[in-house]
Amino acid sequence: xxxxxxxxxxxxxxxxxxxxxxxxxxxxxxxxxxxxxxxxxxxxxxxxxxxxxxxxxxxxxxxxxxxxxxxxxxxxxxxxxxxxxxxxxxxxxxxxxxxxxxxxxxxxxxxxxxxxxxxxxxxxxxxxxxxxxxxxxxxxxxxxxxxxx
Numbered sequence: 001x002x003x004x005x006x007x008x009x010x011x012x013x014x015x016x017x018x019x020x021x022x023x024x025x026x027x028x029x030x031x032x033x034x035x036x037x038x039x040x041x042x043x044x045x046x047x048x049x050x051x052x053x054x055x056x057x058x059x060x061x062x063x064x065x066x067x068x069x070x071x072x073x074x075x076x077x078x079x080x081x082x083x084x085x086x087x088x089x090x091x092x093x094x095x096x097x098x099x100x101x102x103x104x105x106x107x108x109x110x111x112x113x114x115x116x117x118x119x120x121x122x123x124x125x126x127x128x129x130x131x132x133x134x135x136x137x138x139x140x141x142x143x144x145x146x147x148x149x
Contacts, residue, residue: 005049008049009046009049011142012042012045014142015038015042015142016039016042016043016046018106019106021106022035022106022108023035023039025108033090034090075101075145075146076145076146076147077094077096077148078147078148079147079148082094082096082101082122082147083121083122084121085120085121086119086120086121086122087110087114088113092105093113093121094121094144094145095110095122095124096123096125096147097125098128099125099147099149100143100146101143101144101146101147102138102141102143102144103141106142107141123147
């Protein structure tokens with residue numbers, strides 16, 4: 001198995017574990033349904049990665065070009081698009097910091113799309129810098145895109 005494959009598997013397994021933890025701790029039925037769907041998506045991605053890795057290793061075949069990559073895609077967000085990902089109504093909660101958009105939905109500190117009065121769906125670069133001395137806290141959050149300049 002290639003290093004890139006391990007990275008991809010690790011990424012999806014981490015997301016799966018996070019969704020499972022959130023599913024167990026949330027009380028809202030709509031959130032439980034959302035997390036259940038996200039868990040199934042992650043399981044499907046993990047299964048596809050393992051299946052095609054198995055095919056390649058046992059049959060010594062290259063993956064056909066028509067099979068979509070399961071690696072996370074980087075998306076560019078405008079501020080208007082980002083505002084739709086505020087954690088309400090079952091939508092994921094995203095926050096932009098220093099031009100990078102992070103999925104904060106899985107962070108227990110961001111329950112309901114808010115964190116100490118800050119709301120998801122915004123560029124929170126200045127607020128983050130005012131509260132945190134280091135960027136290390138962001139390393140555990142999935143990066144889902146970048147903010148358009």
